[in-house]
Amino acid sequence: MSLSASLANALTGLTASSRRAEVVSSNVSNALTEGYARRELHLSPQSLGGTGAGVQIDGVTRAVDSVLLADRRIADAEAGNAGLKTDFLARIERLIGEPQDEGSLSARIAALESALVAASSRPDSQARLQDVVAAAGALTSHLGALSDDIQTARMQADDRIELEVRTLNESLVQIDRLNAEILAQRAAGRDATALMDQRQRLVDRVAEIVPVREVPRERDQIALFTTGGAILLEGKPAVIGFTPAGVITADMTIGSGALSGLTINGMPVPATDPGVLGGGTLGAALAIRDDLAPGAQAQIDAFARDLIERFEDPAVDPTRAPGQPGLFTDAGGVLDPTLEAGLAGRIRLNALVDPSQGGALWRLRAGLGAAGAGDVGDATLLNALGDALGRARVPSSGGFIGAARSASGLAADVLSGISGARQQAESRQGYAVARQSALIDLQLADGVDTDAEMQTLLMVEQAYSANARVIQVIDDLIQKLIGL
Structure with a gap:
């Protein structure tokens, strides 16, 4: 040589x-x-x-390791999805409260029962009658606060959907731009690995919102498909459409057209989780807005309806005229079963018994339709009110099992339903997070x-x-x- x-x-x-x-x-x-x-x-x-x-x-x-990376991305989406659902259900569970907690729904029912028992033992006592009004008002306020918070959670979910759709669209455009830059760098014979790192981070961000599969193409290009079958990037990025609602009330649903669904390139897609764009944090936000929150609202609305119906029974207060509301009202009027949505936010104590609204305490003793105060020692109506609250009856609506329940028993069923859903979501979250952690460890072991x-x-x-x-x-x- x-x-x-x-x-x-x-x-x-x-x-x-x-x-x-x-x-x-x-x-x-x-x-x-x-x-x-x-x-x-x-x-x-x-x-x-x-x-x-x-x-x-x-x-x-x-x-x-493309297989490991794909599995980790799916795990990221599942963990984010389960985490959002668990947080929402835990939030509603805390608002309802455990029976032993002061200020819980069950505690409000117990306080009203105790106030009625105390008033029936001294029907002439203005202080004890006022305690009944205070306990009943606290119960309606608690239901109203629950309803308001559920609708607030729906609005927050709607805002999150808007944010994640915007992030998704921006990320897809950036990934498409990086595809073009990587192609140009390769054609010029330059190193494009740094651009590929940036692209991977963007795909990771997309995968948290919507679970995706990355498909390699020639010359280091990639295409993206959701696990639900939608094309997000193939030649050019898809455009996801969504219109935020701003304000959401209990009667607004996606089925009625009052709330926006999702579109891909102008074509509507089912806004469900799981679904075409479900499985990640976007799907969880959709589930909260359109499924979990309306389900919780329906439960407390059914409880509010049951509470109103208990005291609208003619046998409880014979003095009440036909068409006149009972102790609890729907925004001051009688119950309309066809307008149950949002009832928990509209339930009110009858103004006839509330001095702060121009009513009189003696009507708790004499009757809502009584002409005068009557016998101050007569506890018949107060006993009837207490019996109505404690009597077992089958709820007219709601996803209950159909068995007869007292008001306190029905409150316990409402809490049990939310707690059960939260525990299931928490279990799914635990599995998803454990799987995500294991895949991250494997990916790190394969790193530097x-x-x-x-x-x-x-x-x-x-x-x-x-x-x-x-x-x-x-x-x-x-x-x-x-x-x-």
Whole structure:
């Protein structure tokens, strides 16, 4: 081998060692960088006219386990979905309250029962009659607060849907732009791995909102499809459409057209979870707005209806005229079963018994339709009111089991239904988070191993030194030849 050929070989080795040292240093410095994929330098023998001419650099690639990455993205979506649902159900459960908690729904019922018992023992006591009014007012206020918070949660979910749809659209446009930039970099023979890292982080963001599958295309391009079958990116990005509601009331549903669904490129898609765009945090927000929150509202509306109907029974208060509301009213009027949605937010104590609304306490004792205060020692009506509250009856609506329940028993059923749903969601969340954590650990194990990289760097240093020594020896030989 001639000196010039040896020099050329050593120079290519020196270049390859330098490039490999650069790759190793990049790996070490980005060991904790989220979304960074370990780089690998690929080398091959170089020949010129059938004669070895050193080593050539074929390129730098990203070491990514595509199967593991896809599974981790699905796990991210599942964990986010389950977490949002669990948080919502836990929020409603706290608002209803445990029976032993002061201010809970069950405690409000118990307080009203106790107030009626105390008043029936001293029907002449204005203070005890006032306690009944206060307990009944606290009960209606609690139901109203529950209803308001459920609708607030729906509005927050609607706002989140708008935000995530905007994020989804922006991310898809950015991924499409990175596809084009990566293609241009590859065509120019430049390293595009940093752009691929950026693209991976964007796809990860999309996958949290909607579970997706990444499909590789030629020249390092990618396409994105949801697990529900929708095309998000294939040649050009899809446009997801959504119109926020702003204000949501209990009677507003997606079925009635009062709330917006989702569209893909102008075509409506089922706004369900799971569904075409379900399974991630977007699907969870849709489920809260259109399923979980309306379901919770329906339960407390059914409880409010049962409460009103208990005291509208003619046998409870014979003085009440036909068409006149009982102790509890629907915004001051009689119950209309066809307008049950949002009833918990409209239930009110009858103004006839509330002094603060111009009523009189003696009507709790004499009757809502009584002409006068009557016998101050007569506890018949107060006993009837207490019996109505404690009597077991089958609720007229709601997703209950159909068994007869007292008011306190029905309140316990409402809490039990929410608690059961929360526990199921929590169980799904626990599984999803455990799976997500395991996949993240596997992905990290496949990432940058700084110990291995440092060992590689030592080998690179030795190779660099060897090639440099060869160049030095050749230089000495050439200098001797020149001096002859």
